[in-house]
Every structure is written in structure tokens, then in C-alpha cells.
Amino acid sequence: MKKINILIMILGITCLVSCQKYLDKPNKIQADIKTVDQLQALLDNVTGTGTGGVAFGYEGHNATATYSTDDTEITPELYKNYPSAFTLANLYYYTFDVDNVIGAPSDPLWNGEFRKIFNANVVLANADEASGDAVTRNRVKADAYFIRAYSYWTLVNYYCLPYAQANFNSKGLPIKKTTNYSESLKRATLKETYDFILSDVAQAQSLVNYNDVQATMRWRISKPAIDAFLSRYYLFTGDYDKSVQYANSALTSQTAKLVDFNTIPAGNPASYSNPAATLKYSALNDYSPTKFFAWSEFYYTRFTYASSQWDIPSTNLLAMYDQSNDLRFMLLMIQNGGRRANVITPAQYRYDYFNDGSYLPSGPTIAEVLLNKAEALARKGDITNSLAAANILRTKRLKTYVALTANSATDALTQILQERRRELPFSFRWADIRRFSVNETPGDDVTVTHTFYKMGVGTVDLNTIQTYTLPAKSLRYAVPINGVEITASQGQIEQNSY
Known part of the structure; x- marks a missing residue:
């Protein structure tokens, strides 16, 4: 066990260096791997010794998810009063910058996901030769294949254009199947990347x-977890029949269960002075990894990590909720929550899920699967069953249950997409906006507009207000790849086109 702990520590260090260094590095760390139990110990390192994408359960700080959509709003007044509450690095994502994102010292999301891919490849390279029983061997290989697929799924939904036939030959991702330093870093096509995900x-x-x-080990892959993921995959790729099929299969799980938000108790309040204020949180705010990794709604645990611990809901997002009845608003939208970041005026809400706002669920949950099914059915024109799926969720989310109703297929889809946004803000919104722009329904396209100060290189011009727009089908849907990765690849990784 001492050797595997050293191995985990070495692998953890790799996330601090560039993509090239840990993807292209000759594999000298595998000599200590002797048994499949050691590989299982590596895969079970879901929380690691730190945060920000250094373990299998977390994404690195995802500035796109938390700053680049219409779920977020940073008003000029808010920034002018409290500039220290924001980093320039995050503001570049808020204003859809390209050059300054490329020029950042690193990209935690890219690094964190490729670190998981590297670790998965370590497992796959050693599983067949390591001693141990066949059941454990198959389990670790299944986990490794799925970890690799899920990390590529995360990356393709940020650094590449959306899935659409018109984009199939556009730039995908470097496909790393081994730990071999000589394996190419050239980007595959988008279609090849999606095919690789499905193959894994x-x-x-x-x-x-x-x-x-597995109730106490939801980070281990299971048949319902794969089905839940495939309900997402096929929704995003426009195969609505398969999305419904896999959603129905996932929903037969006896372990993944909806939590009735009426049963979530109050958490520890936070008190402030000058001026005095007491913020009321739900118990979810106090959850440690021991609790939130065992969240009953998960099929498979993954979290979007917000290093600022302050997801700032937009006026538009807040208006989506019945604020006197929707428990997602009452428990998770913390009024005057900006006090957590020492913000007093203007009073700002703070969206807070687990662990003092650090972690948002992003892995497949039963709530998401119900919404995947509801949306796929709505897009197929099945109004009754679409609303029925969404209403199952609503029975567990409202103080007093009120069913969604619709008088047409178009209205049903609108209702379902609003429900999806209420349930899955921040961690899902970017991927949803992208796919809406390329599907068969023009009416669901989203243009994101942020009004903020003029940004420069390392500066914010407080004298000039500017409107920043991310139109539907924007090339900026593909997040710029960090320049360190481009340089380290010695020209193999090509930058996105803008």
C-alpha cells in the first residue's frame, strides 16, 4: 500500500505541469504496480489530497461553466464596488476573451481532465499483467475506460465545436490511448473524438x-451509470429514441433515488457584522466529501469545481423560479450570499450546493436523466409523457407540488428546457447552449449578452461600459486552448480558429 500511495502522489504532481509533460512523458512510474488491487486503489482516489481537479471526482476550476453563460451576471456596479472579489482570469471568460485565455499561466480544466486520461491509461496498460482475480480486473478496466470516455466528453464539450454534421471534420482532441511518450498529440476530428468516446x-x-x-462507492461504474450517461450522449447528438431508451433503462436503478428537497434540513447559518446579517444555508452547504460523494441522486459522481465559491446567478436565471415555492431557489439561492465574498452593496445572490459552494453536481443524476427523457420526448412531440417525466422531478423540488402543463409540443419543450435550467444551472448550461444552436429547433437558440467594463491586457477600464455578445453558433463555443499546451506540444496541438 505504501508503494501505491507514492504512485498516487506522483500522478497527482502531474496535474501541475503542462499537458505535454504528463501526456508525452516516458512512463517510468509503473514499475511499482504489481496487483489489480493497487490499480483499484488508484481509481478509488476520488477526492485526492487537494481540490481543483487533482482527483477523479472533480473537474479543475471550470471558469467557462461559472462565468461564460447567461446564468451568470457581474454588473458594472458590483465590480466597481468590489474589484477584489474577482480575478482578471475569470473576467476574461465572462467577456468571451480569446487572447488572454490563451495567455493564462495554465488551464485547470484541461490539465485535470488529461491527468485523469493519463491515469486511466496507466490502469489499462497494467491491468492484464497485474496479479489478481478476474472480477476485480474487469472492474478496474471498466472504470478506466469510462473515466477516459467521461473526461473526453467533458473536454469535447468545452474545447471543440458542438456535435453537428457540419462540424464533423472540425478539430477534435488529441486521442491518447497509451502512456507512450511518442503517441501523437495531433488533434483528431470532432467525429473521431465522439466515436472514440462511444467506443470506450x-x-x-x-x-x-x-x-x-454502489451506494457507498458511486464513483465506480455500473450498468445504470453507463445507461444514464448514454441518455445524455444521445440527447446531445440528436438521437432522441436512444436517449429515451437509455433513460428508461437507467431509471430502473434501485439505488439512484430522488431526494425530496422538503426533507433537507437547515444547515449552519453564517453571521456577519458591519452591517449585521445572518445568511441561512441548507444542510447541503455543510456536506463534506463523505456525504456529497454518496448523494443519493448520483449514478456516477463528478463535480464542477468553483474555486471562487461564488456562482453569481443572473437576474434572468433568478426569474426562472417560483421564488415562494421552488425549493431549489429557497435552499440553493442564498439571498445576500455575496457576503461570503465580503460584498455588501449591491446585495447579491449566491448559488450554493455542496461544501460551502465549492462543488456542483455534474455527473449523471436521476434528476438529469428524467430531464433528458423529458426533453427527448418533447422533441419527438410526445407531450404527455414528456411532461410526466419532468413532473416526477417536480414532486421532489416544490414546497407545494404544481405540475407543468402545455398546450402544444412547442410549449412543452419550452417548459422542459426551463425546468432543466432551474435544475442544472452553471454546470450544464454551457453545453446546453452549444447544442441548442445546432439542433433541429431554431427557437431554442440562446444569445448570451454580458454588459461589463472594457477589458484590456491585465486591466479593467472603469470609464468605459461595453456589451459582450456570444451569438448562437459562435466559433467561441470552442474554448481557447491554453498557450502553454500549444507550445509544449511542439506544434502538434493546433489552436482553435476564431
């Missing part, structure tokens, strides 16, 4: 030996 999921399906979610 199929490999996991063929090896998985958990027939249901």
Missing part, C-alpha cells in the same frame, strides 16, 4: 460487473 463506453459496458449503483 462500449468497452466499459462489456466489462462492467455492477448491476446497480
Whole structure:
């Protein structure tokens, strides 16, 4: 066990260096791996020794998810009063910058996901030769294939253009199947990247030996977790029949269960002075990893990490909720929550889920699967069953249950997409906006507009207000790849086109 702990520490260090250094590095760290139990210990390192994407359960700080959509609003007044509450690095994402994002010292999301891919490849490179029983061997291989697929899924939804036939030959991702330093870093096409994700999921399906979610180890892959992910995959790729099929299969799980938000108790309040204020939180705010990794709604645990611990809901997002009845607003939208960042005026809400606002669920949950099913059915024109799926969720989210109703297929889709936004803000909104722009329904396209000060290189011009717009089908849907990665790849990784 001492050796595997050293191995984990070494692998953890790799996330602090560039993509090239840990993807292209000759593999000298595998000599200590002797047993499949050691590989299982590596895969079970879901929380690690720190945060920000250094373990399998977390994404690195995801500035796009938390700053680049219409779920977020940083008013000029807010920034002018409290500039110290914001970093320039995050503001570049808020204003859809390209050059300054490329020029940042690093990209925690890119680094964190490729670190997981590297670790998954370590497991796959050693599993067949390591000693141990066949059941554990198949389990670790299934986990490794799925981890690799899920990390590529995360990356492709940020650094590449949306899935659409017109984009199939556009730039995808470097496909790393081994730990070999000589393996190419050249970007595959978008279609090749999606095909690789699906191929890895199929490999996991063929090896998985958990027939249901493991309640205390939800980071281990199971058949319902794969089904839940595929309900998302096929919704995003426009195969609505398969999305419904896999959603229905996932919903047979006896372990992944909706939590009735009426049963969530109050958490520890936070008190402030000058002026006096007491903020009321739900118990979710106090959850440690021991609790939130076992969240009953998860099929598979993954979290979007917000290093600022302050997701700032926009006026538009807040207006989506019935503020006197929707428990997602009452429990998770913390009124005057800006006090957590020493902000007094203007009073700002703070969206808060787990662990003092650090972690938002992003892995497949039963709530998401119900919404995947509802949306796919709505897009197929099945109004009754679409609303029925969404209303199952609403029975657990409202103080007094009120069913969604619709008088047309178009109205049903609108209602479902609003419900999806209420349930999955920040961590899902970017990917949703992207796919809306390329699907068969022009009416769901979203233009994101942020009004802020003029930004420069390392500066904010407080004398000039500017409007920043991210139109539908924007090339900026592909997040710029950090310049350190481009340089370290010695020209193999090409930058996105803008």
C-alpha cells in the first residue's frame, strides 16, 4: 500500500505541469504496480489530497461553466464596488476573451481532465499483467475506460465545436490511448473524438460487473451509470429514441433515488457584522466529501469545481423560479450570499450546493436523466409523457407540488428546457447552449449578452461600459486552448480558429 500511495502522489504532481509533460512523458512510474488491487486503489482516489481537479471526482476550476453563460451576471456596479472579489482570469471568460485565455499561466480544466486520461491509461496498460482475480480486473478496466470516455466528453464539450454534421471534420482532441511518450498529440476530428468516446463506453459496458449503483462507492461504474450517461450522449447528438431508451433503462436503478428537497434540513447559518446579517444555508452547504460523494441522486459522481465559491446567478436565471415555492431557489439561492465574498452593496445572490459552494453536481443524476427523457420526448412531440417525466422531478423540488402543463409540443419543450435550467444551472448550461444552436429547433437558440467594463491586457477600464455578445453558433463555443499546451506540444496541438 505504501508503494501505491507514492504512485498516487506522483500522478497527482502531474496535474501541475503542462499537458505535454504528463501526456508525452516516458512512463517510468509503473514499475511499482504489481496487483489489480493497487490499480483499484488508484481509481478509488476520488477526492485526492487537494481540490481543483487533482482527483477523479472533480473537474479543475471550470471558469467557462461559472462565468461564460447567461446564468451568470457581474454588473458594472458590483465590480466597481468590489474589484477584489474577482480575478482578471475569470473576467476574461465572462467577456468571451480569446487572447488572454490563451495567455493564462495554465488551464485547470484541461490539465485535470488529461491527468485523469493519463491515469486511466496507466490502469489499462497494467491491468492484464497485474496479479489478481478476474472480477476485480474487469472492474478496474471498466472504470478506466469510462473515466477516459467521461473526461473526453467533458473536454469535447468545452474545447471543440458542438456535435453537428457540419462540424464533423472540425478539430477534435488529441486521442491518447497509451502512456507512450511518442503517441501523437495531433488533434483528431470532432467525429473521431465522439466515436472514440462511444467506443470506450462500449468497452466499459462489456466489462462492467455492477448491476446497480454502489451506494457507498458511486464513483465506480455500473450498468445504470453507463445507461444514464448514454441518455445524455444521445440527447446531445440528436438521437432522441436512444436517449429515451437509455433513460428508461437507467431509471430502473434501485439505488439512484430522488431526494425530496422538503426533507433537507437547515444547515449552519453564517453571521456577519458591519452591517449585521445572518445568511441561512441548507444542510447541503455543510456536506463534506463523505456525504456529497454518496448523494443519493448520483449514478456516477463528478463535480464542477468553483474555486471562487461564488456562482453569481443572473437576474434572468433568478426569474426562472417560483421564488415562494421552488425549493431549489429557497435552499440553493442564498439571498445576500455575496457576503461570503465580503460584498455588501449591491446585495447579491449566491448559488450554493455542496461544501460551502465549492462543488456542483455534474455527473449523471436521476434528476438529469428524467430531464433528458423529458426533453427527448418533447422533441419527438410526445407531450404527455414528456411532461410526466419532468413532473416526477417536480414532486421532489416544490414546497407545494404544481405540475407543468402545455398546450402544444412547442410549449412543452419550452417548459422542459426551463425546468432543466432551474435544475442544472452553471454546470450544464454551457453545453446546453452549444447544442441548442445546432439542433433541429431554431427557437431554442440562446444569445448570451454580458454588459461589463472594457477589458484590456491585465486591466479593467472603469470609464468605459461595453456589451459582450456570444451569438448562437459562435466559433467561441470552442474554448481557447491554453498557450502553454500549444507550445509544449511542439506544434502538434493546433489552436482553435476564431
